[in-house]
Amino acid sequence: MTHYLVRRVATIxxxxxxxxxxxFGLQQLLPGDPALILAGEERDPTVVAYLHQKLHLDQPLPxxxxxxxGGVLTGDLGESVRIQKPVADLIVExxxxxxxxxxxxxxxxxxxxxxxxxxxxxxxDSVWDYAANVFALWGLSTPNFWLGIMLxxxxxxxxxxxxxxxxxxxxxxxxxxLAAMIMPAFVLGNAIAAVLMRHTRSAMLQVLNADYVxxxxxxxxxxxxxxxxxxxxxxxxxxxTLGALEFGTxxxxxxxxxxxxxxxxxGKLIVxxxxxxxxxxxxxxxxxxxxxxxxxxxxxxxxxxLVNPRLRDSHG
Amino acid sequence: xxxxWWSIRALGLIAALAAPxxxxxxxRLGLAEDPDILDPTLARTFVGRIVFSALCDKLFDIDENLxxxxxxxxxxxxxxxxxxxxxxxxxxxxxxxxxxxxxxxxKFNIERHKxxxxxxxxxxxAPVTSVDVIDPSTVRLNLSAPFSPLLAQLADRAxxxxxxxxxxxxxxxxxxxxxxxxxxxxxxxxxxDRIVLERYSNYWNKGEIHLDxxxxxxxxxxxxxxxxxxxxxLDFIERMAASDVPQLKSDSRFKIAKVTEIGYQGLTINxxxxxxxxxxxxxxxxxxxxxxxxxxDRDGIVQVAMDGEADVGNQWVAPTNGFYAKNLPVPKxxxxxxxxxxxxxxxxxxxxxxxxxxxxxxxxxxxVVQSMAREAGFDVKIQSTEFATSLNxxxxxxxxxxxxxxxxxxxxxxxxxSFYGCKQPLNYSGYCRQDVEDLLVKSRTSLEPAERKxxxxxxxTIVLKDRPIIYLFHRHWLWAxxxxxxxxxxxxxxxxxxxxxxxx
Numbered sequence: 001m002t003h004y005l006v007r008r009v010a011t012i013x014x015x016x017x018x019x020x021x022x023x024f025g026l027q028q029l030l031p032g033d034p035a036l037i038l039a040g041e042e043r044d045p046t047v048v049a050y051l052h053q054k055l056h057l058d059q060p061l062p063x064x065x066x067x068x069x070g071g072v073l074t075g076d077l078g079e080s081v082r083i084q085k086p087v088a089d090l091i092v093e094x095x096x097x098x099x100x101x102x103x104x105x106x107x108x109x110x111x112x113x114x115x116x117x118x119x120x121x122x123x124x125d126s127v128w129d130y131a132a133n134v135f136a137l138w139g140l141s142t143p144n145f146w147l148g149i150m151l152x153x154x155x156x157x158x159x160x161x162x163x164x165x166x167x168x169x170x171x172x173x174x175x176x177x178l179a180a181m182i183m184p185a186f187v188l189g190n191a192i193a194a195v196l197m198r199h200t201r202s203a204m205l206q207v208l209n210a211d212y213v214x215x216x217x218x219x220x221x222x223x224x225x226x227x228x229x230x231x232x233x234x235x236x237x238x239x240x241t242l243g244a245l246e247f248g249t250x251x252x253x254x255x256x257x258x259x260x261x262x263x264x265x266x267g268k269l270i271v272x273x274x275x276x277x278x279x280x281x282x283x284x285x286x287x288x289x290x291x292x293x294x295x296x297x298x299x300x301x302x303x304x305x306l307v308n309p310r311l312r313d314s315h316g
Numbered sequence: 317x318x319x320x321w322w323s324i325r326a327l328g329l330i331a332a333l334a335a336p337x338x339x340x341x342x343x344r345l346g347l348a349e350d351p352d353i354l355d356p357t358l359a360r361t362f363v364g365r366i367v368f369s370a371l372c373d374k375l376f377d378i379d380e381n382l383x384x385x386x387x388x389x390x391x392x393x394x395x396x397x398x399x400x401x402x403x404x405x406x407x408x409x410x411x412x413x414x415x416x417x418x419x420x421x422x423k424f425n426i427e428r429h430k431x432x433x434x435x436x437x438x439x440x441x442a443p444v445t446s447v448d449v450i451d452p453s454t455v456r457l458n459l460s461a462p463f464s465p466l467l468a469q470l471a472d473r474a475x476x477x478x479x480x481x482x483x484x485x486x487x488x489x490x491x492x493x494x495x496x497x498x499x500x501x502x503x504x505x506x507x508x509d510r511i512v513l514e515r516y517s518n519y520w521n522k523g524e525i526h527l528d529x530x531x532x533x534x535x536x537x538x539x540x541x542x543x544x545x546x547x548x549x550l551d552f553i554e555r556m557a558a559s560d561v562p563q564l565k566s567d568s569r570f571k572i573a574k575v576t577e578i579g580y581q582g583l584t585i586n587x588x589x590x591x592x593x594x595x596x597x598x599x600x601x602x603x604x605x606x607x608x609x610x611x612x613d614r615d616g617i618v619q620v621a622m623d624g625e626a627d628v629g630n631q632w633v634a635p636t637n638g639f640y641a642k643n644l645p646v647p648k649x650x651x652x653x654x655x656x657x658x659x660x661x662x663x664x665x666x667x668x669x670x671x672x673x674x675x676x677x678x679x680x681x682x683x684v685v686q687s688m689a690r691e692a693g694f695d696v697k698i699q700s701t702e703f704a705t706s707l708n709x710x711x712x713x714x715x716x717x718x719x720x721x722x723x724x725x726x727x728x729x730x731x732x733x734s735f736y737g738c739k740q741p742l743n744y745s746g747y748c749r750q751d752v753e754d755l756l757v758k759s760r761t762s763l764e765p766a767e768r769k770x771x772x773x774x775x776x777t778i779v780l781k782d783r784p785i786i787y788l789f790h791r792h793w794l795w796a797x798x799x800x801x802x803x804x805x806x807x808x809x810x811x812x813x814x815x816x817x818x819x820x
Binding site: 031032033034036037038039040041042043044045046047048050051054080082083084085090093149152153156157160163164165166167259260261262264268269272275276277 | 350352353355358359360361362433434435436438439440488489491492506507508509533534535536537539540543544546547548549702703704705707708709711722723734741742
């Protein structure tokens, strides 16, 4: 057990190393000289030269990587050249926003997706099933930014119920925070709900045909108990795995949704940084999300390991 | 009974405390982009200048007619040889940290603009060789040569004054918590979310300031920005989309203000930036460029691409500008003549690639140009390119023609010099002529408006014939705001002045 854990944790180091090279390398493929865009409208040659030097753009690639990696190892993710704020500060500022949005979105997705999936599986080929399928198709094929703008036009402009965009910290005003988050969380949750619905439906259909469910019915159990207690529990495993994956994606920032609702989270941070060639910010944020993914993965592995005795035996 | 009486009095007291003496006036202003660093020396973006106009006063300002008017400098005088500018500094002005703004502070700031590593103001103040403090309220800038655009530079970021004490303490981190002398002082900034400013109680011109707080909120998408205005989250938005004007006009809760910009939209043509120029008839032959211009109907472009929200133009300043060369008016479309020119040039159906940034305005312009030019025989291929990439390609000369806008400067020099000077950074055309170079230098050394006008007319005669840039139109700055807001002044630089602005 300990041996396995140590080995598993040890693989994180080379993984992160390769990830960091990948992040750094891929970014170099972006066309456009960062100094040129950062030098602003006037593009004063002395400013361009100064930025080249400051960002080490005049150095060969491996040296630039070492500058960055050396900084990261000592806890310095660098500084946004555009607004001259430490990248670590920006991450600390944006992460809670994105995390809150992700949690709300996944809750909405689970609530809608799982219940719609159950209904359509239980009432297969009924009106409910078709309705749920139409909903899923709609959710999958509706672009986020379009749905976002439509919601803003209806709930904010037409009805005036919700703020059109912006973000308020829940510690300042919880009600205003939820009012600002509900639309973007719904937009994100809606698309994921569609995926979850399809998976819940197919998993449920499989389980509902299983022998033990037939046995449960034969024993005369109430249909509600059969569906919710016996069938759903087994059907949920793939759905939860999928939900966790989707949650991970949400944490890396919902680019378009954050842009439409002007939510100052990871997605907006990274998009603006890419367009402004603010390399330190892009690298810092991607490294941060990559690390989160790797750690989440590790936790999942350990969880499987703890749950499944067969794994435990084989790894001694 | 006694208890009740006390309770009532206590409640009354609480109510009195809770009721504000006067309604706090907060203006929530939607910006089209997130500004960059708020340090006047390092700042680079147009949108940052909007925030600066409330935060940092300048030595001079410009008015509705682009005249230079006093702000922190009350008067100025040129020396007899035009190589020194002496300014009187407004008495009794303080920075937001209470420090005095005097001649020494001005000297500090000009030197900071000139010497700070990475300064974007160095080029603007290049001819300034030294600064003399004559007495606490008099300062003199010594120049290497007469420099007519200097006053206009001092009416922009190069004339912004920051607190020397704060600047020295913070170094290059000053922009995170700027300390200036404008009507509003910095409170906080959350990147990509908000910039909050609060009224500075010791502002020298506080009679003109009626707002208590300004919150700048960057909202990139024009539709969302407008939706925020309509739903009441914002009181004011800058740069509304032209296509939204008719719809908002019919809404009595809002007002629209507009003014023609000092910048322009145009087609920049590679006439000598790289080898590509000689390989393509458009870059090689001025007759082909003339044919392209004649194939274009500027009114049509403005109607289709800008919903009519622009003034057509053919020069680096709008036809209403005092420096516009009236003897060279906007040419009418003439497809027959365009075809003749192409025949004469031996290329009846030339083709070229038009690089265009991915903004919707630029895309629309490119499409209209493509279809209009086709009627004269041109085959235009549109190459949509992300802005930073397109800039890099333009800089390397890796393009044939480029849809490019310039936000403009109050002095015509700012729209000209860097674009046509042989070795200048914004000369993407690679245009270089000794007579043009001489005229550009001459225009800078002449301080007499009538004489400068003559020089610019001579320049226009040459440059508009060579056509390294085909100017198309000058956009309208479009601001939309709630009817609660009043006192807005429309200055052609597109910056929102807060003096006189109030909320009902």
